[in-house]
Amino acid sequence: xxxxxxxxxxxxxxxxxxxxxxxxxxxxxxxxxxxxxxxxxxxxxxxxxxxxxxxxxxxxxxxxxxxxxxxxxxxxxxxxxxxxxxxxxxxxxxxxxxxxxxxxxxxxxxxxxxxxxxxxxxxxxxxxxxxxxxxxxxxx
Numbered sequence: 001x002x003x004x005x006x007x008x009x010x011x012x013x014x015x016x017x018x019x020x021x022x023x024x025x026x027x028x029x030x031x032x033x034x035x036x037x038x039x040x041x042x043x044x045x046x047x048x049x050x051x052x053x054x055x056x057x058x059x060x061x062x063x064x065x066x067x068x069x070x071x072x073x074x075x076x077x078x079x080x081x082x083x084x085x086x087x088x089x090x091x092x093x094x095x096x097x098x099x100x101x102x103x104x105x106x107x108x109x110x111x112x113x114x115x116x117x118x119x120x121x122x123x124x125x126x127x128x129x130x131x132x133x134x135x136x137x138x139x140x
Contacts, residue, residue, distance in 0.1 A: 002038035005110040006077075007103075007119035008049040010137050011042075015050075015068050016057055022120055022137050029118075029140060033075060041078040041113060043086075043105050080109050097128045107131055 013026035032038050054065045082105050089108035094101045110117035119125055120137040128134060
């Protein structure tokens, strides 16, 4: 069974269907998750990031954002808190690759759990492409 750490950029595609690249790949992955064909791990901050991104999407109301958030909780992701060890590793990664600590926390979790990290943020991918086990959504 496939097991991944998902980037917020992938999850956002499930809700923001306007002019989204790789939407078919994102929806296919979501279907695989719902069918129990893969296990997804995310940091707990993903829920805040998705909620915030959707809050600023002009196509979403407050109720829509709450519904989207509930649907994510219903997906049954394995959720990891950003504990001290993960945060220390995220800081190291952030400095090494010149990325935010927020983004680096996903990578630190991926590294700790030895799971592939899937992203749809291809500019971010270019910055971290030599990081272990990173997969572009388009390559899934």
